[in-house]
Amino acid sequence: MELELIIMNIINFSGESRSLCMEAISYAKNGHFEKAGRALEEAGEKLSEAHQSQTRLIQEEAEGKGEHVSLLLVHAQDHLMNAITMRDIANEFIELYRSIRKIEGAGSHE
Numbered sequence: 001m002e003l004e005l006i007i008m009n010i011i012n013f014s015g016e017s018r019s020l021c022m023e024a025i026s027y028a029k030n031g032h033f034e035k036a037g038r039a040l041e042e043a044g045e046k047l048s049e050a051h052q053s054q055t056r057l058i059q060e061e062a063e064g065k066g067e068h069v070s071l072l073l074v075h076a077q078d079h080l081m082n083a084i085t086m087r088d089i090a091n092e093f094i095e096l097y098r099s100i101r102k103i104e105g106a107g108s109h110e
Contacts, residue, residue, distance in 0.1 A: 032042060
């Protein structure tokens with residue numbers, strides 16, 4: 001039962017992180033870079049929680065206490081990897097929107 005709880009933690013925290021990354025992109029798109037930064041920071045915290053659960057499973061396996069690989073575990077890993085990718089993409093989008101705002105701001109003074 002504990003394995004399923006750990007897996008669900010990975011799925012839950014990864015999903016929350018992904019949602020917060022999307023929220024951060026939306027904030028940046030609308031010029032709210034401070035809010036985008038806070039959302040991205042919170043996404044990082046959720047991602048850290050998911051990663052800690054994953055690390056726990058890896059450590060247990062290394063100690064010979066590992067469980068069999070289940071479809072649910074594979075699903076959790078997919079969620080985690082998607083959240084990590086989304087965080088990286090969100091960082092890029094935020095910087096892109098910030099650059100666009102700077103260019104637009106510079107162009108409006110001419």
